[in-house]
Amino acid sequence: MSGFDADRIWNVSVHGVPDPTAPEAPSETAKLLYDFLLQYRVGGEFIYRDKLRANLLLKQYFLEVDLRHVGLYNDELAHAIQDRPTDVLPLFESSATKAARAILYPLSREENPDTPATSIPNIQILITSGLNMLQFRDLTANIMNKLVRIPGIVISASVLSSRATELQLQCRACKHNLKVRPGSGLGGVGGGGDRGLPRICEGPKVDGQEKTCPMDPYLIIHPKSSFIDHQTLKLQEAPDMVPVGELPRHMLLSAERYLTGRVVPGSRVIATGIYSTFQSAKNKSAAALRTPYLRIVHLEISTPSAGGKGLNPFGQQFSPEEEEEFGEMARSEGFYEKFAASVAPSIYGSIDIKKAITCLLFGGSRKQLPDGMRLRGDINVLLLGDPGTAKSQLLKFVEKVAPIAVYTSGKGSSAAGLTAAVQRDPVSREFYLEGGAMVLADTGVVCIDEFDKMRDEDRVAIHEAMEQQTISIAKAGITTILNSRTSVLAAANPVWGRYNDEKSPGENIDFQTTILSRFDMIFIVKDEHNESRDKLIAKHVMNIHMNRPNVGGESGDAEGEINLDKMKRYIAYCKSRCAPRLSPEAQETLSSHFVALRKQVQQVEQDNDERSSIPITVRQLEAIIRISEALAKLTLSPVVQNHHVDEAIRLFKFSTMDAVSAGSADGLSRGELNQEMNKVEKEIRRRLPIGWSTSYQSLVKEFVNQQGYSSHALERTLFVMEKREILRFSNQASISRSC
Numbered sequence: 057m058s059g060f061d062a063d064r065i066w067n068v069s070v071h072g073v074p075d076p077t078a079p080e081a082p083s084e085t086a087k088l089l090y091d092f093l094l095q096y097r098v099g100g101e102f103i104y105r106d107k108l109r110a111n112l113l114l115k116q117y118f119l120e121v122d123l124r125h126v127g128l129y130n131d132e133l134a135h136a137i138q139d140r141p142t143d144v145l146p147l148f149e150s151s152a153t154k155a156a157r158a159i160l161y162p163l164s165r166e167e168n169p170d171t172p173a174t175s176i177p178n179i180q181i182l183i184t185s186g187l188n189m190l191q192f193r194d195l196t197a198n199i200m201n202k203l204v205r206i207p208g209i210v211i212s213a214s215v216l217s218s219r220a221t222e223l224q225l226q227c228r229a230c231k232h233n234l235k236v237r238p239g240s241g242l243g244g245v246g247g248g249g250d251r252g253l254p255r256i257c258e259g260p261k262v263d264g265q266e267k268t269c270p271m272d273p274y275l276i277i278h279p280k281s282s283f284i285d286h287q288t289l290k291l292q293e294a295p296d297m298v299p300v301g302e303l304p305r306h307m308l309l310s311a312e313r314y315l316t317g318r319v320v321p322g323s324r325v326i327a328t329g330i331y332s333t334f335q336s337a338k339n340k341s342a343a344a345l346r347t348p349y350l351r352i353v354h355l356e357i358s359t360p361s362a363g364g365k366g367l368n369p370f371g372q373q374f375s376p377e378e379e380e381e382f383g384e385m386a387r388s389e390g391f392y393e394k395f396a397a398s399v400a401p402s403i404y405g406s407i408d409i410k411k412a413i414t415c416l417l418f419g420g421s422r423k424q425l426p427d428g429m430r431l432r433g434d435i436n437v438l439l440l441g442d443p444g445t446a447k448s449q450l451l452k453f454v455e456k457v458a459p460i461a462v463y464t465s466g467k468g469s470s471a472a473g474l475t476a477a478v479q480r481d482p483v484s485r486e487f488y489l490e491g492g493a494m495v496l497a498d499t500g501v502v503c504i505d506e507f508d509k510m511r512d513e514d515r516v517a518i519h520e521a522m523e524q525q526t527i528s529i530a531k532a533g534i535t536t537i538l539n540s541r542t543s544v545l546a547a548a549n550p551v552w553g554r555y556n557d558e559k560s561p562g563e564n565i566d567f568q569t570t571i572l573s574r575f576d577m578i579f580i581v582k583d584e585h586n587e588s589r590d591k592l593i594a595k596h597v598m599n600i601h602m603n604r605p606n607v608g609g610e611s612g613d614a615e616g617e618i619n620l621d622k623m624k625r626y627i628a629y630c631k632s633r634c635a636p637r638l639s640p641e642a643q644e645t646l647s648s649h650f651v652a653l654r655k656q657v658q659q660v661e662q663d664n665d666e667r668s669s670i671p672i673t674v675r676q677l678e679a680i681i682r683i684s685e686a687l688a689k690l691t692l693s694p695v696v697q698n699h700h701v702d703e704a705i706r707l708f709k710f711s712t713m714d715a716v717s718a719g720s721a722d723g724l725s726r727g728e729l730n731q732e733m734n735k736v737e738k739e740i741r742r743r744l745p746i747g748w749s750t751s752y753q754s755l756v757k758e759f760v761n762q763q764g765y766s767s768h769a770l771e772r773t774l775f776v777m778e779k780r781e782i783l784r785f786s787n788q789a790s791i792s793r794s795c
Contacts, residue, residue: 082147085136089144089151092129093119094158108152108179109159117177118314119152120354123185123203137183138203141330145181145353152179180313183353185328192293192305195331195348204331206350208291210323211306212490214481216316217286224280225253229269232259287316288481290490291327291350295462308349318355321476321491322498322539324460326356374629382629385618386692392703395690398618400453403446404596405589408710412437412577413450415707416501416543417458417627418689420682421635432525434543435682436574438507440565441581442554447547451503454545457620459628460500462493466510466548469493471517474502476538478531487532494521494540499631501543508548508566515571518544522574523675546575555582565670573671576679577711636688638681642701646684649705650677653713670712679712680704732769737777739763744783750791 093104108119127134137144156176187205195204225234234254253276257269289309298304309327311318319325330353333346374382385391392414399410415435422433439447455463464474477490493502507515521527521540528537550564564580565572572578618626638646657672683704688696736759743758744750755774759765774791777783783791 082143085133085144086147086151088130088133089148090155092126092133093152093155096125096129098125105155105159108156112156112160112176116314117156118180118182120182120184121148123183123187138185138187140201141183141203141353142201142332145183145330148181149178152181153177155179180315181353182315183328184356185354187328189326191297192307195307199331200333200348202331203328203353204350205326205328206291206307207297207324207326208293208307209496210289210319210321210325211292211496212290212321212479212488213319214288214488215486218283219286219312220281220283222282223253224277225274226277227257227259227269227273228275229273230257230259232257234258234274284313285316287311289319289352291325294324295496308347310349310351311355315352315355319357320538321489322495323357327352328354328356374625378625379629382626383692385626386690392687392690394617395623398623399457400446400450402600403449404593406446406450406581408707409439409450409579409581412579412707412711413454413545414690415683415686415704416545417454418630418686419543420685420689421637422541430525431678432523432541433682433685434525434541435576435679435686436522436544437546438572438575438578439545439547439581440550440555440578442583443549445581445583447581448505451505451545451547454501455503457623457627458501459624459631460497461503462497462500463503463505464493466504466506466508469504469510469514471514474514475517475521475527475540476529478529478534487534489529489534489536489538491538494518494527494542495538497542498539499541501545504544504546506548507546508550515567519570519574522571544575555580569671573673573675575712576676576682577708578670579711580714630689630692634689634692634694636685636694636696638684638696639698641698642684642696645698645701645705646677646680649701650680653708656713672712676708676712680708683707729766729769729772732765733773733776736765736769736773740773740777740783744791749786752791755791 093108094102096102096104103125104119104121111117111119123134123137126137137148153176156179160176183203185203185205187203189205189207190199192206192208195206220238223236223238225236226232227234236253253272253274255272257273259269287310289311291307291309292304295304309329327350329350331348332351333348335346388394392411396407396411396414399413403410416437419435420433423431425431439450441447451463455461472492474492474494476492476495478487479490480487504510521542522544525539525541526537527540529535548567551566552564555564653672653676680701681704684696684700687700687703688694693700739759740755756767756770759770760767774783778785785791
């Protein structure tokens with residue numbers, strides 16, 4: 057038995073009752089497997105014979121076998137592999153090795169040890185199967201030692217170690233040589249220790265003399281021993297499979313030979329293997345308490361970060377009918393508006409924010425330049441605004457609809473939890489990396505709520521992840537770079553809890569310019585008081601609570617035009633099939649607009665006599681390019697057209713450019729407005745002694761019509777003075793000064 061556990065018998069059949077479905081004897085099973093490899097064909101093609109020959113010529117000593125083919129050849133054999141893999145797989149490997157020797161050297165005889173056929177090492181069998189996938193919580197004692205298939209995320213991978221398959225021993229006293237095939241206990245012989253070796257010398261007596269060899273006489277002769285690669289992986293169940301209120305479960309995987317070195321932390325895999333147990337170092341005291349693990353016989357890799365062959369980037373297959381339906385959806389009239397309306401349909405309004413989230417879900421095109429430099433294609437969005445504006449609900453919706461997503465809250469996340477943590481293996485005492493949220497959400501979306509509540513040092517940790525899309529680690533002697541090709545959707549509150557219009561955006565937004573420049577779109581979401589809009593929102597909320605469809609209004613149908621599962625599949629389809637590029641006309645439009653935007657920001661900075669806290673840099677030009685590409689990808693268009701660029705610029709102006717010039721009104725900059733408000737306040741204090749009152753109309757007549765102040769400045773001043781309780785409004789539209 058290979059894997060973690062040593063060769064120890066835990067239970068054995070006393071009466072030896074034969075299994076009626078299984079082939080009678082191991083030799084018979086081996087013969088059937090040998091015949092299957094050489095004789096199974098589809099049409100006129102002997103697929104396994106040809107595949108084995110091709111692999112042997114490439115010096116790749118493994119063979120991938122589909123369990124369904126074994127079932128078609130001999131149903132009992134397939135059941136035996138499924139129910140007794142520990143017994144059948146070694147026979148399968150020896151049959152494959154025998155078949156390999158017969159294919160390459162058909163005339164050589166097995167009995168002759170000097171033939172080149174004996175130089176072929178054991179062939180590793182990788183079993184692919186169409187078994188139903190089990191979740192971590194379905195793994196019970198009933199399926200122990202059976203073949204299972206489980207999905208999950210690899211959160212850590214150990215370094216490759218060498219596990220002994222055959223040891224050459226030599227007695228230190230009498231030089232007697234001995235060959236043993238060790239078990240593979242963790243930290244035992246398989247780990248290179250000397251536990252489990254014979255305690256007494258087994259050499260022959262010399263001249264009938266008593267042997268004087270000491271206890272534990274044997275030394276391992278490493279150059280003459282055989283070793284294979286071994287790696288330990290740690291698999292965690294996917295976040296969307298974890299029930300609310302429970303911790304995600306982990307499982308150790310044992311990989312050997314050609315299955316090692318295939319995955320990196322953050323890879324989403326489907327592991328096929330034998331559900332086994334081993335005696336953990338932690339449970340040494342309890343003799344019968346065993347820790348489960350999976351001896352893997354095949355890995356399906358479903359993320360591009362792993363670099364191997366696998367499924368498409370999101371582990372999904374699309375039928376021709378589905379592809380046709382998606383094509384029709386993309387060509388349908390007003391599909392962009394329909395898709396945006398389907399984003400969080402239970403939230404009223406905010407249609408431009410929903411359009412921005414639609415762009416974030418699809419993302420732009422990732423580019424690799426000839427000099428090796430990478431340009432990100434993922435879009436980052438920041439929602440900054442008053443409480444009660446449904447920011448967290450939007451984040452929760454994105455977590456549900458994105459094919460790969462991780463949701464986290466600012467206060468509950470540390471720098472290590474977002475990037476990567478260094479852990480120590482309790483058995484080997486070696487350090488290893490465990491990926492955090494940004495690594496686990498590779499090629500997906502990270503939703504960070506309460507972004508403003510994060511500590512500054514934790515927020516700085518994601519700077520590199522947001523722009524370069526890598527996480528560099530230099531801790532505990534481990535220096536490495538992890539992929540984090542994720543979009544970031546963050547929600548935050550302003551400094552004072554609510555957005556203060558009197559203050560500049562820089563004073564409201566308590567973030568450094570370095571982090572703000574990494575967001576492609578920044579939305580300032582204000583909870584404005586507007587009677588007609590408030591009535592519509594109240595009606596919308598009532599309809600949702602009473603489970604009635606919402607008819608009319610800004611957000612359309614409460615149910616949404618496209619259901620959640622279809623949206624999820626469509627996003628995965630577009631991301632795997634489409635990577636739009638700019639057309640020459642779109643390039644011209646973009647460059648001229650970018651120059652105009654820079655000029656506009658310069659004007660705002662001059663008017664307010666302060667540097668803008670939200671910078672417009674070349675990153676923002678790239679942001680508009682990414683938004684244009686996302687809009688083209690939404691309709692499966694291979695080229696970005698002018699109308700895509702126009703919509704991208706409109707979205708960018710509505711979000712980031714509005715945030716830059718927030719606080720200005722009536723053609724006045726924020727600085728001029730504040731000066732005018734100060735003058736109006738002085739005049740009102742002079743005009744209204746304490747205890748006096750006047751009507752609103754007379755104030756408007758005097759200040760706006762006669763003295764030429766702007767009505768906006770007067771209204772803002774009255775609003776501010778009422779907040780400070782200097783003025784009091786009465787029902788008859790009269791204003792009295794109280795202090």
